[in-house]
Amino acid sequence: MSTNLWQTLRRAESLFGDRPAVVDGGTRYTYREFAHRCRSLSGALQADGVRAGDRVAVLMANGHRYLECYFALPGMGAVMVPLNNRLAAPEHRYILEDAGVHTLIVDEANADMGEALADCVQRVVLGSSAYDDLVASAETAALPVATQDDDLAGLFYTGGTTGASKGVMLTHRNLVANALHIALALEYTSGDVYLHAAPMFHLADGASTYAVTWVGGCHTFLPAFDPATAIDLLAQHRVTSLLLVPAMISAVVNHPAAATADFSSLRLVFHGAAPINTALLRQAIDVMGCSFAQGYGMTEASPLVTVLDHEEELVDSPRLRSAGREIVGVEVQVRSEDGSRVATGEVGEVVLRGPNVMKGYWNKPEATAEVLIDGWYWSRDLGYLDDEGFLFLVDRAKDMIISGGENVYSIEVEDAVARHPAVVDVAVLGVPDDRWGERVHAVVVLREGTELSLEELRTHCKALIADFKCPHSLDVLAELPRSGAGKVLKRDLRERYWGDSDRRIN
C-alpha cells in the first residue's frame, strides 16, 4: 500500500473543490485551482528533468507558492528541502551541497541569495514571475508519482553552522502520521482558517500544513511576522487557528491595535518553543479570548510529540509549566543513561517512538545510530513525567549546567528569573568558572526604563529556587539572539563566554 502526501490535497480537491484553499493578499484559489497549480508545477519540474528522489530546495517567505511546493514536490516523488531564510550564504551552500539539490526555488525577497547560490544547483527558479511562468508553461499536469511509505518526502535541516547541521529525513509515512496525529490533537475541521504566521520553512508551522489541507480547511499567510499585520489578517480572514511562539504572542497582545482588534473568529492559538509565562498567558486569554495549547516536538518527530491543551483552564495549575502529554500516536518515556525507565518524577532523557519518527539523518549513519535505538528516538531533552503522564522538560542535555557538582537545569532558573517584574526575556547558561567548573549565568532583556542588579536578582531568585541554582553573574542585552522558530540561540550566547576553545559540544 502506497501512501503519498498528495492524498491530503487529493481529498481536499475531491470533497472541497469549490471551497477556498488559499487566501494570500489578493490571490484566492479554490482547492480545484490550487491542486491544478500544484500538478502544473510538478509537470514543469518533470519536464525540466527533476525525477523522483531528486532534492528541490525552497527559499521563500510565507505564501501560497511555498504551500504549493509542500504538495507538488512530494506529490511527484521529489524531496523537498526547505531553507531557513535567516541563514548565511555559506550555511545555505553547505546544505545545498550536502543534500545534492537539483533545483532551487527562490522568491524576490531572497533573490540575491538565490543568485549567489546558483552555482550549487542545476537550476534556480528565481522570483515569483519565473515561478508563475513555470507553472503556466506546463503542458500536461503530472500525476502524483507512486511512492512507498518509506520514501523521502522532505529533508529538513536542523542547526545552522556547517559542522553541526544535519538533514532530517522525513518519509511520506512520517508526515502522513503527524498530519493525522495533529488533526486529532488540535481538532482541525473543514471550518478552520489557518494563518501561517511562523516561518513555513520550519516544521513548527509545517506541522499543521498537511492536516489543515486534509480536512479541507483554508490557508492564509503572513509573509514575515509583524504584530500589526497579524492583527489585521486575523480579523480580515476570520482566522480560526495559528501557531505563534510566545514572543509573537507577546508582541501581538502588547501592540496598541490589540485593544480594539477583532479576535472573535479565533478558536485556538497553538504555541511552541517554550512554556508560556503565566502573566503573558493571562493577558493573552484576556485579549484574544480563545483557547491556548502548547506543543512540544522536534523536526526528528515530524514534529509533534506532546500537547498541553486548554491552557486557559490551567493558569493556576503547576501543570502550566509542563509540555503536556503524549498525543495519540506517539509514545513517550523518560529513561536513564543505561536505557532503563526512571520512576515517576525522576529526571532522565525523553525518548519516544511512533510512525512519525524520522528515517534518520541524511548521509550520517553514525549520528543516526546515536539517536535511533531499537525503534526509539533519544531526544537529548531532559525531563520527567508526573503521575498522569504530563511531561516536564528541565533542559536540553547539552544546556544542563554542572556547577560545583550539582546539576542545574537552565529552564528552572529561567522560570524564576522571568518572574521578576523588570525582566521581559531571559536565557540562563553555564559559563566557565575557575572555582565551580561552570557558573550559572543569566542574560536578560529588561523592560524599558528599568534596571536590575545581580544582588536584586539573586534575592528574587532565592525566594523561588535553591541557592546553588541562582545566577552568579548577569548580563543585560537589548535583545536575545533567536532562531527563525523563536528559540533562543544559546549556542550564540555561549560563544561569547566559551570562545572556540574548550567548550562543550553544542
Add this chain to the structure above:
Amino acid sequence: MSTNLWQTLRRAESLFGDRPAVVDGGTRYTYREFAHRCRSLSGALQADGVRAGDRVAVLMANGHRYLECYFALPGMGAVMVPLNNRLAAPEHRYILEDAGVHTLIVDEANADMGEALADCVQRVVLGSSAYDDLVASAETAALPVATQDDDLAGLFYTGGTTGASKGVMLTHRNLVANALHIALALEYTSGDVYLHAAPMFHLADGASTYAVTWVGGCHTFLPAFDPATAIDLLAQHRVTSLLLVPAMISAVVNHPAAATADFSSLRLVFHGAAPINTALLRQAIDVMGCSFAQGYGMTEASPLVTVLDHEEELVDSPRLRSAGREIVGVEVQVRSEDGSRVATGEVGEVVLRGPNVMKGYWNKPEATAEVLIDGWYWSRDLGYLDDEGFLFLVDRAKDMIISGGENVYSIEVEDAVARHPAVVDVAVLGVPDDRWGERVHAVVVLREGTELSLEELRTHCKALIADFKCPHSLDVLAELPRSGAGKVLKRDLRERYWGDSDRRIN
C-alpha cells in the same frame, strides 16, 4: 517500528490511570485496574500454552470481559476470533476449524454452545467464574509481545455457511489506522462515555473500541439490545456516544419510556447498516436531541470508509440518502468493470484503499486476489459519487440483505431453502420491513402438486442456518425471471417490493 494495538490501552493507563475504563453493571475498573486485568489474562493464557500467532475465539455477550479480550489477545500477539452468538453450531464449528482456534472463551449465556464446541479446540474457558479464576491465577502479568505492523490482530468471519464464510485478516496496523481515522471522524475525546449497545463481535461496534480507549474515554455495556435497558443506561451512565442500527434507533424512540427519558448527556448517535429514514431521523432528533452520523464500511476495511455527519442538518437534503464522504485516511473511488474511474454521478463499483484495508482472507488466496487488486479493495458495492464526493450506494453486494443490523447473504439462505424437497427454484432477497429495515424474503417455485407453508419452510431452514437468516415471508411463483444466461433477475423481483419510491436498492 512495531505498532501493537496494546499501545491504545497503554496510553490510557499512563495518562488516565485513575479514571474509569469500564462501568459494567456493578463492576467498575479504573484504567489501571482494567489494564492489570488484561495483562493477567494474557499471562494466564501464555501459561496455558497460547503463543503469539495462535487464534483465540470469543463467544460472549457484551461486557467488560469481552473488552478485555480486545486488548489482552492482540497485546500478547494472539489473534482474536470474535464469534457471532446467533450462529448455529455447524457454523461455529466451521469457523473454529478453519481458523485452527487454540482456545475458546465463552460466557454463561453461551455455555451450552461452548460445551458443544469443546472438541474443536484445545481449551474452553467456560463461564465468567472460570474466566475470572483464570485472570486471578496469573502469577505474573505478561507484557505485550512485540509485533510487526503486518502481524494479525484479529480474524473476523463474514457470512456463516461453510462455503461462504471467510476469515478477514486484520493486522495491528489495520486496526490502529481505523482507530485514528474514527477518532478524528467522530471527534472522540477523554470526556466520552461510550455505550456498547450493538454486539461487540461485530466491527460496527468494535470500530470505536480502540479509539475510545486511546483517547481515554469510558466504556459501558448493554449485554443484549433492549430499548428500555438502553434508555436506562444512557441516563444512568451519562453516555455521550454509541452506535445503533436504524432498527435500534426506532425501538428506542418509539419506546414509551423515551418520552420522559434523560438523553441530555448524548452528543452523538452513530448508525450503520443503512441510511436512515427521514421520518425516523426527524423523530430521533426530536426525542434524543443530539447529533447523528452515519457510517459506511465493511469488515475488510476495519471497518470505516465514509461518514455522513451532522445528519440533523441534512433532513431536507437529498444527501441524507448518501453514505457520506471518505474519512481522512481512506481513499474512495468508483470504477467500471474495466478498472477505469467512472464520471461523477455514474454508477460503478466502490473501490477503496488505505492502511485500514485487510491483509486478505484467511487461507483463501484466490478470494483475496479477487478483491485486493494493486492495493485497492473492490467492495462489490455499487454506487456513485456526486460533485463533492458524497457516496450514494445503489446496490449493496448484490446478494446481501441487511436485516436488523445483521448481514444475510441470500445465496446462503437459497442453499438452505433449496434443500427442501418441494422446492425446485428459489431466490432470496431483502424486502422493506418497518421493524428490521429489510426482511429476508423467499420466492420459490414448487414441485408440481406440492405445497409449502412459511412455517414449514422456517422449520426446515432452522435446522441448517441461524434463526435470523431464515425467511420471514414467502411468495410462490410459477417461474422466476431469468436472464438469457440463466441468472435469476433479482432486480426484477425487487421492483415488486421496493417500487420506485424512496428506495436505495435497485
